[in-house]
Amino acid sequence: MTRMRVRQAIVAALADEMRADETVMLMGEDIAAAGGPFKTSEGLLDEFGPLRVRDTPISEMGFTGAAVGAACMGMRPVVEIMFMEFLGVALDMVVTEAAKFHYLSGGRVSVPMVVRASVGSGGGFGMQHSQTLENWVAATPGLVVATPSDAQAAYGLTRAAIQHDGPVVMLEPRALYAERGDVVRGADGILPLGKARVMRPGSNVTIVALGQTVRVALAAAEELDAEVIDLATLYPWDQTTVLGSVRKTGRLVVVEEAPQSGGWGHEIVSTVTSQLFSALHAAPFRITCPDAPVPYSPSLESRHLPTTEYVRRQVTDYLRTGQVPAPWWLEEGLTA
Amino acid sequence: MTMTPLHSRERRAALSDPLETYRRMNEIRIFEDQIAGLFAEGLVHGTTHTCQGQEALDVALATTLRVDDVVTCTYRGHGIALALGMTPDSVLGEIMGRVSGCIGGVGGSMHLSDLDVGLLPTFAIVGAGVPVAAGAALAFQTRGEDRVAVSVCGDGATNIGAFHEGLNLAAIWKLPVVFVVDNNVYGEYSRIDTTTPITDLSARAASYAMPGESVDGMDLDAVSEALGRHVARARAGEGPSLLEVRTYRFAGHSRADQAAYRPAGELDAWKSRDPLTLRRSALIDAGTATADQLDEIEQSVRDAIADVVERTSATPEPDASAMFRNVWTPAAASPPGQP
Numbered sequence A: 001m002t003r004m005r006v007r008q009a010i011v012a013a014l015a016d017e018m019r020a021d022e023t024v025m026l027m028g029e030d031i032a033a034a035g036g037p038f039k040t041s042e043g044l045l046d047e048f049g050p051l052r053v054r055d056t057p058i059s060e061m062g063f064t065g066a067a068v069g070a071a072c073m074g075m076r077p078v079v080e081i082m083f084m085e086f087l088g089v090a091l092d093m094v095v096t097e098a099a100k101f102h103y104l105s106g107g108r109v110s111v112p113m114v115v116r117a118s119v120g121s122g123g124g125f126g127m128q129h130s131q132t133l134e135n136w137v138a139a140t141p142g143l144v145v146a147t148p149s150d151a152q153a154a155y156g157l158t159r160a161a162i163q164h165d166g167p168v169v170m171l172e173p174r175a176l177y178a179e180r181g182d183v184v185r186g187a188d189g190i191l192p193l194g195k196a197r198v199m200r201p202g203s204n205v206t207i208v209a210l211g212q213t214v215r216v217a218l219a220a221a222e223e224l225d226a227e228v229i230d231l232a233t234l235y236p237w238d239q240t241t242v243l244g245s246v247r248k249t250g251r252l253v254v255v256e257e258a259p260q261s262g263g264w265g266h267e268i269v270s271t272v273t274s275q276l277f278s279a280l281h282a283a284p285f286r287i288t289c290p291d292a293p294v295p296y297s298p299s300l301e302s303r304h305l306p307t308t309e310y311v312r313r314q315v316t317d318y319l320r321t322g323q324v325p326a327p328w329w330l331e332e333g334l335t336a
Numbered sequence B: 001m002t003m004t005p006l007h008s009r010e011r012r013a014a015l016s017d018p019l020e021t022y023r024r025m026n027e028i029r030i031f032e033d034q035i036a037g038l039f040a041e042g043l044v045h046g047t048t049h050t051c052q053g054q055e056a057l058d059v060a061l062a063t064t065l066r067v068d069d070v071v072t073c074t075y076r077g078h079g080i081a082l083a084l085g086m087t088p089d090s091v092l093g094e095i096m097g098r099v100s101g102c103i104g105g106v107g108g109s110m111h112l113s114d115l116d117v118g119l120l121p122t123f124a125i126v127g128a129g130v131p132v133a134a135g136a137a138l139a140f141q142t143r144g145e146d147r148v149a150v151s152v153c154g155d156g157a158t159n160i161g162a163f164h165e166g167l168n169l170a171a172i173w174k175l176p177v178v179f180v181v182d183n184n185v186y187g188e189y190s191r192i193d194t195t196t197p198i199t200d201l202s203a204r205a206a207s208y209a210m211p212g213e214s215v216d217g218m219d220l221d222a223v224s225e226a227l228g229r230h231v232a233r234a235r236a237g238e239g240p241s242l243l244e245v246r247t248y249r250f251a252g253h254s255r256a257d258q259a260a261y262r263p264a265g266e267l268d269a270w271k272s273r274d275p276l277t278l279r280r281s282a283l284i285d286a287g288t289a290t291a292d293q294l295d296e297i298e299q300s301v302r303d304a305i306a307d308v309v310e311r312t313s314a315t316p317e318p319d320a321s322a323m324f325r326n327v328w329t330p331a332a333a334s335p336p337g338q339p
């Protein structure tokens, strides 16, 4: 086990896959000579050379499309989208091309590519560089979407994504890149896609979180008898683990970094409610961001994402009253 | 001394005096130099992109365009915002996330705007401003107005699809738009020659059958003269054109970037043609001002910016209600730029 930062765990995963498989190659803006805007490919140019570690122009559609073509021809390209928002100019290549190729070729063409994109708030990058935008890609049949919440997941999911024979989008919470954690390297450290992680056992309530909200949920759960689950793969998500947990606890809270409307938590709440209606002790609910862009001012940005204090208060109220508490902005009489 | 800040339109009008253009170039430089210090003190967070070395283009835009023309530019937009007339208070307020910012502190460094002086919200997505400028010109053309749109993007942006789609649309529709490429040699940490197979970016114009020209971006008069011709052409209904302005990014790409990737001597070579120094010599040589007068201007700008920093530091951050303001557009809102 090695202690490393999340961004170093990503470098380690890329390096281990590149050593094991010569078809793995990297493309992205300033990922080679500069080692990546977030240092997630540091040292890889030196070890693997400029054919396999390529700096690109500012041409997201071009290099993401090139990854689709290279993947069709037997390479395993990993492309870096510096901020998830920039996938906006290349979305066709991922959602409409890569995700459909296997199906539209009658199973003859596979597209084993990985799109890594940094997501989320917390860095003061402003409203156009702080969204998670998982809705752009999740719920696209054929496209796996995963999000690491710590260094081990960053290592394990990245390796699994590269090994996967179809397209995978990895949404990496930018705010976690500098977080440290213990990492098991090698085959034992690989986390299978589609498998949620039970981060903390508990019996009173199941808290499902993803990416940056996992550490929030874990901190909030400290004085509660809560089971915290890191969904890890958002699509297709691990129904077995989540349903199994709620069957035991009878209560579900989803903590999301996404606007309240249309967030991925609806999918979890809806499935759990439909499947386990009679086993529930209270209505499942979601703790989310408000339906507003991520504001820049530090005091506002820090409130936009559910805080540990807020999640603790919401879950405590929920457990005490059996009712779903109102979100903070409604309590304060604020709406958009 | 605390002065009441002028309105952005008054600040724009003031540029008819050549000494004011010198003052404005210095204001931009000193303002940008301050940002680095504020970052170090933790008063600015997130990211910010400064434009030292590009002041001639900023001010040339302001003196060439009419106040009812519009500009789209990038996240490296503090200089253009100040040049067009935005007050240092509204720009710094936004950069520091305070209520005095142009949008009350919810935007930050990359999101400046002031429709009173024709600045659409600055673009944080590379290339996005190019077709949007064409669209502004489309509105002017459709309504028969003689207004002009100017898109300012970087050298790196000429490699993204939006740039090419925007130029092509403008060309086939003969839109009153000027595409300015601010070639400051770098896109983030990559030198232009590692990402782009041509060195003369005005050559991009040929594919879209529009005039293309490159100009020395360190010389205010040269930029103003060239830009003036392109804008006049667009205003006369002769269609779009491309102007490459050759500048140099004196600072790193953003906040902490020390730009260690630059070849030795490159920065110094460009700094020997600092647009502020060139301007200073030009004004003295032409007898427009004495060295003492210009020294005085520089000092008064330094004092004024120090006041702005002090005022802004004492200004509060917005309260939570600001998060929810302007998410939805009320039915009665009038289109931007319309009275």
Ligand SMILES: Cc1ncc(C[n+]2csc(CCOP(=O)(O)OP(=O)(O)O)c2C)c(N)n1
Binding pocket: A029, A058, A060, A082, A086, A089, B074, B076, B124, B125, B126, B127, B153, B154, B155, B156, B157, B158, B184, B186, B187, B188, B249
């Ligand atoms: C679509 C998109 N891709 C990448 C980025 C990240 N990014 C921000 S600025 C920049 C460099 C742009 O270079 P250039 O166009 O030369 O403008 P400059 O920064 O030099 O003014 C990059 C890659 C972005 N904002 N948008």
Ligand SMILES: [Mg+2]
Binding pocket: B154, B155, B156, B182, B183, B184, B185, B186, B187, B188
């Ligand atoms: Mg540039």
